[in-house]
Amino acid sequence: MSKEKNTNMEDENLEEQKANQATENNEEETPQEQEETQETAEEEAAEAAEPEQEKDPMDAALDEIAKLKDQLLRTIAEFENYKKRTLKEKAELILNGGEKTITAILPVLDDFERALSDTHTDDPSAIKEGMDLIFKKFVKTLEGLGVKKIETDGKDFDVDYHEAIAMVPGMGDENKGKVIDCVQTGYTLNDKVIRHAKVAVGQ
Numbered sequence: 001m002s003k004e005k006n007t008n009m010e011d012e013n014l015e016e017q018k019a020n021q022a023t024e025n026n027e028e029e030t031p032q033e034q035e036e037t038q039e040t041a042e043e044e045a046a047e048a049a050e051p052e053q054e055k056d057p058m059d060a061a062l063d064e065i066a067k068l069k070d071q072l073l074r075t076i077a078e079f080e081n082y083k084k085r086t087l088k089e090k091a092e093l094i095l096n097g098g099e100k101t102i103t104a105i106l107p108v109l110d111d112f113e114r115a116l117s118d119t120h121t122d123d124p125s126a127i128k129e130g131m132d133l134i135f136k137k138f139v140k141t142l143e144g145l146g147v148k149k150i151e152t153d154g155k156d157f158d159v160d161y162h163e164a165i166a167m168v169p170g171m172g173d174e175n176k177g178k179v180i181d182c183v184q185t186g187y188t189l190n191d192k193v194i195r196h197a198k199v200a201v202g203q
Helices: 002-028 032-050 057-096 100-116 124-144
Strands: 147-149 164-167 179-184 187-189 192-193 197-202
Touching: 100 124, 164 179, 164 187
Parallel strands: 164 197
Antiparallel strands: 147 187, 179 197, 187 192
């Protein structure tokens, strides 16, 4: 019986020694080490909390305003450049718009010069034939530029293309309202009337 009592007392002593040793180990940690441990824990907690924090709405709005302002300034600058470029192109078009037409007509002018300088013949038929060739070449050149003659022979009078300068009575019912004669040829440019044909109309 006394032997069991001694064994229990030894076990209790061992547990007390272990408890005292753990307390001493805790007490051995210096205040500086304890402070560092606490700061580390606070930093970890702050880092964990950072992703959960949302951006300030005011800062987000200011960033968006700055972005839109930059886009607006760029757009204004591009539009000003576009206006300057357009005005320059318009001025050049007004100044040199007839260049294509003049270039196309120059060969016809050359033919006229050659015909006038040719003094080797006095044959009227040869001269007429030469003028007829130049005329046909000139008409073809104009057609290439989009200029076309307004047809009038046997056509009904059309105010969109014809300008009546005379009414001719007694031409019969079949000629009533029709073009009887063309006094001046009319022309269109790319299907737009640039000169009405002056005509006499049956009454």
